[in-house]
Structure formats: C-alpha cells, structure tokens
Amino acid sequence: MTLEPCRLEPRSLMPRTLDGQITIEKTPSYFVTREAPGRIHGMSPDTKLIVVVRNPVTRAISDYAQTLSKTPGLPSFRALAFRHGRGPVDTAWSAVRIGLYAQHLDNWLRFFPLPRFLFVSGERLVSDPAGELGRVQDFLGLRRVVTDKHFYFNATKGFPCLKKAQGGSRPRCLGKSKGRPHPRVPEAVVRRLRDFYRPFNRRFYQMTGQDFGWD
Numbered sequence: 001m002t003l004e005p006c007r008l009e010p011r012s013l014m015p016r017t018l019d020g021q022i023t024i025e026k027t028p029s030y031f032v033t034r035e036a037p038g039r040i041h042g043m044s045p046d047t048k049l050i051v052v053v054r055n056p057v058t059r060a061i062s063d064y065a066q067t068l069s070k071t072p073g074l075p076s077f078r079a080l081a082f083r084h085g086r087g088p089v090d091t092a093w094s095a096v097r098i099g100l101y102a103q104h105l106d107n108w109l110r111f112f113p114l115p116r117f118l119f120v121s122g123e124r125l126v127s128d129p130a131g132e133l134g135r136v137q138d139f140l141g142l143r144r145v146v147t148d149k150h151f152y153f154n155a156t157k158g159f160p161c162l163k164k165a166q167g168g169s170r171p172r173c174l175g176k177s178k179g180r181p182h183p184r185v186p187e188a189v190v191r192r193l194r195d196f197y198r199p200f201n202r203r204f205y206q207m208t209g210q211d212f213g214w215d
C-alpha cells in the first residue's frame with residue numbers, strides 16, 4: 001500500500017474527542033517512521049493501532065504503479081528493485097523497504113505491547129471486507145454496525161464497494177487511485193522478491209501470531 005508524507009499531528013491539532021467518540025488518525029507512513037512510536041506513545045500510551053498489510057511484493061508493485069502514474073519515464077520496476085537492475089534487492093528503495101514489516105514492527109514493540117495492535121489483511125479487505133471490518137469494530141469495542149449487507153462486488157471496478165455512501169442513497173466505490181491496474185512485472189523478478197521477503201514474512205507471522213498466507 002502507498003504512503004503519504006509523514007505528518008505527526010500534535011494532539012492540539014486533532015479534533016476534540018467527546019464522550020462516546022473515537023478519534024481516528026490515518027497516516028500510512030507512521031508505520032515505517034522511526035520516531036512515530038515514541039511520539040505517539042508520548043501523546044497517548046493507550047492508543048490502539050491498526051496496521052493494514054498486504055503481500056509485500058504486490059505492495060511494492062502497487063507503490064510503483066502509483067509513482068509511475070505521476071512520473072512518466074520512471075525506470076522499470078526491475079531497475080529500481082535490484083541494485084544495478086540485477087544485483088541484490090535494493091532495500092534503500094522505499095517500495096521495497098516498506099514491505100519489511102517485521103523490522104518496522106520491532107520498532108513499535110519497543111513502545112506498545114502486541115495486544116494494542118490489530119493487523120488487518122489487505123487481501124481479505126478485498127475478498128471479505130465485512131469480515132475484516134468486523135474484526136476492526138470488535139478491536140475498537142464497537143457494536144458490529146457495518147456488515148455484509150453494506151457491501152456489493154462492483155464488477156467494473158473489480159472491488160467491493162459500499163451499497164450506499166454515508167448519508168446518501170447511491171453506491172460508493174473508492175476513487176480511481178485505489179485499485180488501479182498494475183504494470184506487468186516479469187515472473188523472475190516477482191520470484192526473486194518473493195524469496196527475498198519470505199524470511200521477513202515468516203518472522204512477521206510469528207510476531208503477530210497470524211499467517212497472512214503470502215508464501
């Protein structure tokens with residue numbers, strides 16, 4: 001999944017949370033920002049943390065597709081993923097580095113215990129959105145209000161969409177930048193990356209106690 005520039009919002013900039021309300025801040029780059037866990041812990045050590053993860057190989061290709069859409073003439077995925085296009089995997093490239101979930105989680109576990117996290121499968125968010133959102137609602141201590149009946153599969157988009165937008169009566173899919181086609185990446189490149197990530201994925205499964213089924 002793609003990341004936005006890191007914005008560490010001081011509490012004063014966040015909306016006031018009234019009784020019975022939950023304030024949610026969504027900044028994907030927090031997960032991979034060294035200072036984020038300490039700062040968030042300093043602001044509120046009881047914060048609940050939701051991390052959406054998908055197969056790091058697909059994530060890297062998705063990230064590349066997003067950059068490519070804004071940067072015509074970008075070098076090929078292979079040229080960026082491997083040093084000199086064919087050497088070792090280039091972990092300095094953010095699209096690769098972000099997928100090292102176990103390493104990023106290590107940094108967070110120095111400040112927050114595991115039960116404070118919910119790990120959401122990006123794959124199941126597509127195949128079973130109501131199921132994953134059920135877990136999110138439970139984790140947040142909410143009644144399960146969002147269920148299967150709120151979603152339908154939109155064949156044109158190729159993704160689940162909401163039957164009705166909040167406060168509206170029309171169906172609502174996510175925007176064009178979510179679920180765009182991925183460029184074709186040679187099978188050998190995908191295989192090398194899959195092999196590269198395998199030990200990191202296994203460690204991530206052990207740390208979280210969840211097998212995401214990427215290998």
Ligand SMILES: Nc1ncnc2c1ncn2[C@@H]1O[C@H](COP(=O)(O)OS(=O)(=O)O)[C@@H](OP(=O)(O)O)[C@H]1O
Pocket residue numbers: 001002003004028061062063065122125126159160161173174177178179180
């Ligand atoms: N319902 C639905 N509709 C469309 N897209 C969906 C949906 N559920 C999950 N996804 C996946 O979300 C991916 C884009 O999310 P990102 O994490 O990149 O978004 S963000 O920029 O970080 O906000 C996007 O990745 P790409 O397919 O690579 O575009 C989707 O696979």
